Amino acid sequence: MNTPTRAATVPADAVKAVRRFNRFFTRRVGVLDPYLGSNLSLTDVRVLYELAHREAPVASELARELGLDGGYLSRILRRFETAGWITRSASARDARQSVLTLTPTGREVFEPLQQRSRDEAAALLAPLPPARQQELVAAMARIETLLDPASAAPASTRVAVLRDPVPGDMGWVVQQHAEIYWREYGWDSRFEALVADIAAQFVRKFEPAWERCWMAELDGDRVGAVFVVRKSATTAQLRMLILTPQARGLGLGARLTDECIAFARAKGYKKLVLWTNSCLTAARGIYAKRGFQLVKSEPYEGFGQLLVGETWELRL
Known part of the structure; x- marks a missing residue:
């Protein structure tokens, strides 16, 4: 007899609710549109974000953090390198790895996208009164904590509503x-x-x-x-x-x-x-x-x- 998987024990209405929320949220934040008004994909921008905010990143770390197939990430990085957005240099920790660095041109591409992302997040929250803004942020943090307990913020940094x-x-x-x-x-x-x-x-x-x-x-x-x-x-x-x-x-x-x-x-x-x-x-x-x-x-x-x-x- 086959042992039922954990997914098989999840109620069908709960699955529908998650899928409905995914459809609502992706539409609400504009993921289905050209991302942030650029010709880049959401994945492209996420890779740029990690390159801009990580210290001495290497491809294997990016693939692990973003859950990307190594070959897919490699194609993205080659495209960025051809465009002059990144450079590679030998890693002092592992000679088999290359440290990826955003060039000034790469930062010129990324920084307006980052500001646009901040502006869109602010526009999403702006119609809500302050208490509702806090409630929404706390709900998002709650979802993140439930799905990934390791990501829970220290008690002192939680948002109280x-x-x-x-x-x-x-x-x-x-x-x-x-x-x-x-x-x-x-x-x-x-x-x-x-x-x-x-x-x-x-x-x-x-x-x-x-x-x-x-x-x-x-x-x-x-x-x-x-x-x-x-x-x-x-x-x-x-x-x-x-x-x-x-x-x-x-x-x-x-x-x-x-x-x-x-x-x-x-x-x-x-x-x-x-x-x-x-x-x-x-x-x-x-x-x-x-x-x-x-x-x-x-x-x-x-x-x-x-x-x-x-x-x-x-x-x-």
């Missing part, structure tokens, strides 16, 4: 609060009930002119959230700031807090308040650095623990 909530996000916020606070602080299910009630009240009584929620994503995954709710005509309240462990240390907690402050100021609130607990040292540090003042501290027993509740205020 803040977006409005969609159905399902409130459930995620409640779940993350329950799981993280139980795991890290031992808080029981009564805390989950409290968060669920706050989230439900936000949805039921939401005032879009005065209130806001931001969901944070990293590489397409939800990693955080924060809320601003209307407490009175002059006072807003920051609520339910949460970050998953994998998102910590990237400045997202500070960024979410800054969004709340900017929103409250823009809406004309005079004061932004929040309630937290003394054990939440990272969050307290974020608030203190932004000028929040601790105005009330009170011990209490809650969620199965002995805690110290704190009220903080920021004059806007």
